[in-house]
Amino acid sequence: MTLAVRWIVGAAIACVVAWTARRSGALNAWGAAAAAAAGTIAVGAGWDWGVLLFGYFVSSSLLSRFRAAQKETRLLGRVEKGGQRDAAQVLANGGVFVLAAIGHAFTGHAALAALAAGALAASTADTWATELGTIARRAPRSIVTWRAVPVGTSGGVTAQGTVASLAGATFLGALAAGVSWGWTAALGAVGGGFFGSLFDSFLGGTIQDRRWCAHCAVATEQRTHVCGNATRHAGGWSWVDNDVVNALSTVAGALVGLVVWMAAA
Numbered sequence: 001m002t003l004a005v006r007w008i009v010g011a012a013i014a015c016v017v018a019w020t021a022r023r024s025g026a027l028n029a030w031g032a033a034a035a036a037a038a039g040t041i042a043v044g045a046g047w048d049w050g051v052l053l054f055g056y057f058v059s060s061s062l063l064s065r066f067r068a069a070q071k072e073t074r075l076l077g078r079v080e081k082g083g084q085r086d087a088a089q090v091l092a093n094g095g096v097f098v099l100a101a102i103g104h105a106f107t108g109h110a111a112l113a114a115l116a117a118g119a120l121a122a123s124t125a126d127t128w129a130t131e132l133g134t135i136a137r138r139a140p141r142s143i144v145t146w147r148a149v150p151v152g153t154s155g156g157v158t159a160q161g162t163v164a165s166l167a168g169a170t171f172l173g174a175l176a177a178g179v180s181w182g183w184t185a186a187l188g189a190v191g192g193g194f195f196g197s198l199f200d201s202f203l204g205g206t207i208q209d210r211r212w213c214a215h216c217a218v219a220t221e222q223r224t225h226v227c228g229n230a231t232r233h234a235g236g237w238s239w240v241d242n243d244v245v246n247a248l249s250t251v252a253g254a255l256v257g258l259v260v261w262m263a264a265a
Contacts, residue, residue, distance in 0.1 A: 003044075006043060006044065006047070007040070007043070007044045009043070010039065010040050010042070010043025010044055010050060011036075011039075011040040011043075013039065013043065013050070014035070014036045014037075014038075014039025014040045014042075014043065014050075015036045015039075015040075017035070017036075017039060017054070017057070018032040018033070018035040018036035018039065019032065019036075021035065021057075021061060024061070024065075025084055026061045026064065026065075026084065026085065027084055027085050027086075027090070028084040028085070028086050030086055030087040031084060031085045031086045031087050031089065031090050033087065034087035034090040034091055035057070035090050038053065038090060038091075038094050038097075038098050039053060039054070039057075041098050041101050041102060042097070042098065042101050044101070044105055045101035045102070045104050045105040046104070046105075047179075048179035048180065048181065049101050049104070049116070051175065051178075051179050052097075052116075052117070052120055052172065052175050052176065052179065053094065053097065053120065055171070055172070055175045056094075056120050056123060056124050056127075056172065059124065059127075059128070059168070059171065060123075060124065060127040060128075060131075063127065063128060063131035063132065064127075064131055066131065066132075067135050070135055071131070071134045071135060074134055074135070074151045074152065075134065075151065075152040076226065077213075077216065077218060077220055077222070077225060077226045077227075078150065078151075078152035078153065078218070078219070078220050078221065078222075079152050079220075079221055079222075079242070080221035080222055080223075080241060080242050081242065088243045089243060089246070091243075091247075092243040092244070092246040092247040092250070093123040093127070093246055093247075093250065094120070094123065094250075095247060095250070096115075096116070096119035096120075096247075096250045096251060096254050097116045097119050097120045097123075097250070100112045100113070100115050100116035100119065100254070101116060104116070110182075110185075110261070111258060111261050111262070111265075113176075113181050113185050114181075114184060114185045114188045114257045114258055114260065114261035115188075115254045115255075115257050115258045115261070116254070116257070117172065117173070117176045117181060117185045117186070117188055117189035117192070117257050118188045118189055118191070118192025118193065118196070118253040118254045118255070118256050118257020118258065118260075119192070119196075119250040119251070119253050119254035119257065120172055120189075120250075120253075121168070121169045121172035121173060121176075121188075121189035121190065121192050121193025121194075121196070121253055121257070122169075122192055122193050122195070122196025122197060122199075122200070122249050122250045122252065122253025122254070123196075123246070123249075123250055123253075124168040124169065124171060124172045124193060125165040125166070125168040125169040125172075125193035125194055125196060125197035125253075126165065126168075126196065126197040126200045126246065126249060127168065128164040128165060128167060128168030128171075129157075129161040129162065129164045129165035129168065129197050129201075130161070131164070132160055132161060132164035133156075133157070133158045133160055133161020133162075133164060134151060134152070134161075135160075136158040136159070136160035136161060137160075138158060138159070138160075139151070139158075140153065140156030140157055140158045140161070141156065141157060141158075142155050142156060142157075142205050143155050143156070143157045143198070143201045143202055143204075143205050144202070144205040144206060145205075150219070153219065154201075154204030154205060154208045154210070154221065154242070154245070155201050155202070155203075155204040155205020155206070155208070156201070156204075156205075157201050165193075165194060165197040165198070166190075166194050168193060168197075169189060169190045169191075169192070169193025169194045169197070170190055170193075172189045172190075172193055173185075173186040173187065173188075173189035173190040173193070174186065175189075176189045184260060184261050184264045184265075185257070185261070187260055187264075188256060188257030188258070188259075188260035188261055189257060191256050191257070191260055192252075192253035192254065192255070192256035192257040192260070193253055195252060195253060195256050196249045196250060196252045196253030196256070197249065197253075199248070199249050199252040199253075200245055200246065200248075200249035203240070203245045203248060203249065204242075204245055206236070207236050207237050207240050207245075208221075208236045208237075208240050208241070208242065208244075208245050209221065209233065209235075209236045209237060209238050209239070209240055209241055210233075210234045210235035210236045211223065211231040211232060211233060211234055212231055212232050212234040213225040213227065213229060213231045214229070214231075214232065215227050215229040216229075219234065221241070221242060
C-alpha cells in the first residue's frame with residue numbers, strides 16, 4: 001500500500017472512529033475533530049502508530065463508560081470537565097504522541113517510537129487510574145500529604161487507582177511489543193506510563209489550580225461551580241488546569257521512554 005493510500009484509508013478510519021465516539025457521547029464536536037486529525041496523522045506515520053492510538057482511545061472510552069453514573073455522582077461539582085472530551089483534552093493526552101508520529105514519518109528514528117510509547121502510556125495509565133480509582137471503596141489520599149481527601153480531588157490516589165495505572169502502562173507496553181516496536185519501547189512505555197501517572201498526581205496536588213466555592217463550602221476545579229456561583233482561587237497556579245497537568249505528565253512519560261531507549265542503545 002502506497003503512502004498516499006495509507007493516508008486516505010487512515011483518514012477514513014479515523015473519521016469513522018471519531019464520529020462513533022461523538023455519537024456515543026465520548027467526544028464533543030471539537031474533540032471528535034481533534035481525534036480524527038490525530039488518528040489520521042498516526043496512521044500516516046504507520047499502521048503500528050495507529051494501532052497504539054486506537055488501543056489507548058478504545059480502552060479509555062470503555063473505562064469511562066464503566067459505572068459512569070456512579071462516577072458522575074461522586075465527582076459532581078469537583079472536577080473541571082466531565083463527560084464528553086473536548087479538543088484541549090485530546091491534545092493534552094495525545095499531542096506529544098502525534099508530534100512524535102510526525103517526526104518519525106520524516107526521519108524513521110527509533111528513539112521517537114520509544115518517546116511516543118512513553119507519552120501515550122502516561123495518558124493511558126492516568127486515564128485508567130482515574131476511571132477505576134474514582135470508584136474505589138476507600139477514600140483517596142493526597143500524594144503530597146497522605147491525608148484523606150474527597151473523591152475527585154486533584155492529587156488524590158488510591159491503591160485501586162495505582163494498580164490500574166500500572167495495568168494501563170503495561171497494556172500500552174504490550175501493544176508496543178505487539179506491533180514490533182521492541183522490548184525497549186515496551187519497557188519505556190511501562191516505566192514512562194507509570195511514572196507519568198504518578199507525576200500527574202503530584203502536579204495535581206501541588207501546582208494545579210485549586211478553587212473554593214464559598215456558597216457550597218466545597219473544594220473544586222471549576223471556575224463557575226455547578227451551583228452557578230463563581231469560585232475563588234485557593235491554591236496552586238491559576239493558569240495550570242487539568243489539561244496542562246495532563247500535557248506535562250505525557251512529556252514526563254515521553255522522557256522516561258527516551259531515557260530507557262538511550263540506556264539500551
